[in-house]
Amino acid sequence: MGLFDGFMKQAPQGFLGVDVGSSGFKIVELGGEKGKPKLMTYGYSEPAPGDAVVSPFENTQAGGELLAFLCKKSGTKAVQAMAALPASSVFSAIIAVPRKPTDTARELKPLIDAQVAKLAPLPLAEMVTYSTFIDDLNKKPPVAAAVPTGVAPAAKKQEYVRVLVTGAAKSLVQKYLEIFRIAKLELKAIDSEAFALIRSLVGKDKTTIALLDIGSKRTNITIVEKGIPFVTRSINIGGSAVTRRIMEQMKVSEDQAEQMKRDLSSVDNGGGMPAVLEAVVQPILNEVKYAFQLFANMELTESKRVEKIILTGGSSHLPQLPEALKAALNLNVYRGDPWARVGYPSDLRPVLDEIGPRMSVAVGLAMRDLE
Numbered sequence: 001m002g003l004f005d006g007f008m009k010q011a012p013q014g015f016l017g018v019d020v021g022s023s024g025f026k027i028v029e030l031g032g033e034k035g036k037p038k039l040m041t042y043g044y045s046e047p048a049p050g051d052a053v054v055s056p057f058e059n060t061q062a063g064g065e066l067l068a069f070l071c072k073k074s075g076t077k078a079v080q081a082m083a084a085l086p087a088s089s090v091f092s093a094i095i096a097v098p099r100k101p102t103d104t105a106r107e108l109k110p111l112i113d114a115q116v117a118k119l120a121p122l123p124l125a126e127m128v129t130y131s132t133f134i135d136d137l138n139k140k141p142p143v144a145a146a147v148p149t150g151v152a153p154a155a156k157k158q159e160y161v162r163v164l165v166t167g168a169a170k171s172l173v174q175k176y177l178e179i180f181r182i183a184k185l186e187l188k189a190i191d192s193e194a195f196a197l198i199r200s201l202v203g204k205d206k207t208t209i210a211l212l213d214i215g216s217k218r219t220n221i222t223i224v225e226k227g228i229p230f231v232t233r234s235i236n237i238g239g240s241a242v243t244r245r246i247m248e249q250m251k252v253s254e255d256q257a258e259q260m261k262r263d264l265s266s267v268d269n270g271g272g273m274p275a276v277l278e279a280v281v282q283p284i285l286n287e288v289k290y291a292f293q294l295f296a297n298m299e300l301t302e303s304k305r306v307e308k309i310i311l312t313g314g315s316s317h318l319p320q321l322p323e324a325l326k327a328a329l330n331l332n333v334y335r336g337d338p339w340a341r342v343g344y345p346s347d348l349r350p351v352l353d354e355i356g357p358r359m360s361v362a363v364g365l366a367m368r369d370l371e
Contacts, residue, residue, distance in 0.1 A: 014029045014030065014031050014040055014076070014077050014078035015029065015030045015031070015032075015037075015078060015080075015082070015366045015367070015368070015369050015370055016028075016029045016071075016076055016078040016080065016081040016082065016185070016366060017029075017030070017081070017082050017083075017196070017361070017362040017363060017364065017365025017366030017367070017368070018067065018081050018082065018083045018180075018185075018362065018365065019083075019084060019193075019196075019359075019361040019362040019365065020056055020057075020063075020083055020084070020086075020176070020179070021056075021086075021215075022055045022057075022086075022217060023046065023054075023055065023216075024044065024045035024046050024056070024066065025043075025044065025045050025056070025066065025067050025070055026042075026043075026044040026045075026358060026359055026361070026362045027042060027043050027044070027067075027070060027071065027074060027076065027362055028041075028042045028359055028362040028363050028365070028366045029041045029042070029074075029076045029077065029078055029366060030342065030363075030366040030367060030370060032370055033343060036341070036342075036343055037341060037342045037343065037366070037367055037370050038342065038343040038344070039339070039342050039343065039344040039348075039352075040076075040077070041074045041075050041076055042074065042355075042359065042362070043070050043071070043073060043074030043076075044070075044355070044358065044359070045066055045070050056175075056179055057172070057175050060175050060178040060179050060182065061182060063179045063182075064178065064179045064180070064181065064182020064183045065182060065183070067179060067180070067182075067183040067185070068182070068183040068184060068185075071183065071185070079184070079185060079186055080185070080186045080187075080188045081180060081185045081186065081187055081188060082187075082188055082189055082190075082191055082365040082366065082368050082369075083176055083180070083187060083189075083190050083191070083365065084190065084191045084192060084193045084195075084196050084361055084364075084365055085168050085172065085173075085176075085190055085191075085192060085193070086193065086218075086234075087192070087193045087194065087213075087218075087220040087222075087232055087234045088218060088220075088234040089168055089169070089172055090166055090167070090168050090192055090193075090194075090232070091119075091120055091121055091122075091127070091129075091165075091166065091167040091168065092164070092165070092166045092167075092192070092194075092229070092232050093116065093119050093164075093165050094134070094162060094163070094164055094165075094230055094298070094300050095112065095115045095116070095119075095162070095163050095165060096160040096161065096162050096163070096300055097111040097112055097115065097160060097161060097163060098111070098158045098159065098160055099137070099159055099160065099161045100159075101159075103137065104137070105131070105133065105137065108161070108163075109131070112131055112163055112165065113129075116129060116165050116167070120167060122169055126169060126170055126171075127167045127168065127169060127170060128167060128168055128169075128170055128173050129165055129166065129167035130165070130166050130167070131163050131164070131165050132163065132164040132165075132166075132228070133161060133162075133163055134161075134162040134163065134164055134228055134300075135161045135162050137161065162300050164228060164229070166192050168190075173190060176190055188369075189368070191365060191368060192229075193213070193220065193361050194211075194220075194222045194224075194229040194232055195229070195364070196360075196361045196362075196363075196364030196365045196368075197211050197213060197222065197312065197360055197361060197364055198211075198222075198224055198227055198229065198364070199363075199364035199367045199368065200336075200338040200341070200360050200361075200363040200364035200367060201310050201312060201336040201337075201338060201360060201364070202224055202227065202310070203340075203341055204227075206226045206227065207307045207308065208223065208224065208225045208295075208303045208305065208306050208307050209223070209224045209306065209307065209308055209309070209310055210222070210223050210224075210288065210291070210292070210306045210308070210309045210310070211223075211224060211309075211310050211312065211336075212284075212288065212309055212310070212311050212312070212313075212316070212325075213312050213313040213316075213360070213361075214238055214239065214284070214311065214312075214313040214314070214315040214316045214318070214321075215238045215239070215313045215314055215315060215358075216238050216239050216240045216314060216315060217236065217238045217240055218234055218235065218236055218237070218238050219234070219235050219237055219238055219284050219287070219313070220232070220233070220234045220313075221233045221234075221235075221287060221288055221291045223291060223292070223295045223306060225301055225302065225303055226302070230295060230298060230300075230301055231291050231294050231295045231298070233287060233290075233291050233294075235283065235284070235287050237280065237283050237284060238313075238315050239261070239314060239315025239318065241280045242261050242276065242277060242280050242315070242318065243257045243258055243261055244257075245276055245279065245280065246260050246261060246276055249276065261318075264276075264277070264318075264319045274319060274320070277318055277319070277320070277321075281318070281321065281324055285324075285325065285328055285329075288309075288325070288329070289329070292306055292329075306331065307331070307332075308331055308332045308333070308334065309325060309329070309331055309332070309333040309334070310333075310334050310335075310336040311325075311333065311334065311335045311336060311357075312335070312336040312338070312357050312360040313357055313358065313360070314357055314358040316335055316336075316357045317335075317357060322334065322335060335357070336356075336357070336360060337356060338356050338357075338359055338360040338363040338364070339352050339356055339363070341367070342363065342367075
């Protein structure tokens, strides 16, 4: 899916995924080889310790120039790119609309827009929206899709089709267009982070999975059923909270605290989670439980129970995190590998293992046209 589609119809030689973050960029270029994605190059930018962090969205000129510089240094060849909107800026909803067997997507659009207008945070005229039909219009939808909340019993015999609607403010989309124009890249589409992560970490797995993307500033939770994100939540807590806590407790600089945080993974803590992490992990755990509850109460899903959790994001390496989540939720928890479906030179494996969690979105974006 894509919130914004359409500049170029020709498939490029390379496929460039660009993850635009609050402080910089992560890029991955893939090529196709015998039907499988192959890593061509990658790169990322991050501010040096002590540098002022300026978001690309606050200064699109500087953001575009930084992206152009990163592409040059990384040796990318593709001129067309895919980007993703941050989960915290995306409106997402699953709705059910009545349909007749002969209805087309175009004919259902007014009904979809009417429902979305009641739910969206902005007037539709100020948003770019995109609809993904969960149910095949050529097939009878599942029973769950035929009983949306608030429908009178007599009308429940009417067939309904489930639709995932995502959207974002036009003003934010315009900033993306400006950044990529300055970088001299053709922005082929703007996707959602959720679908990018599904491509890179879930693939064809049809089980119900929770994706937990823990970054420096934010944590995003996405519950996926049969490749569709039914629940997406974003909270303002991430790995930087651990750094701040170490700074406060140990009275050290930010650089020293960052190093100490990385060193925690090699410290034997008797199998338990270091105490400094517990105050940060607990709010994340609470939000995961709440997301699970929302999913269980949804009427438009086919299953009600999450079967496993996949961790990703730059802070997913926090020590004992999988073990703590597994114990608290009684679920299998794995650290995701975005390179699992990508070919690459074997000697790069140590480096790719280290940077993999932070590159998951960029990998999934680059995979979009290789599906």
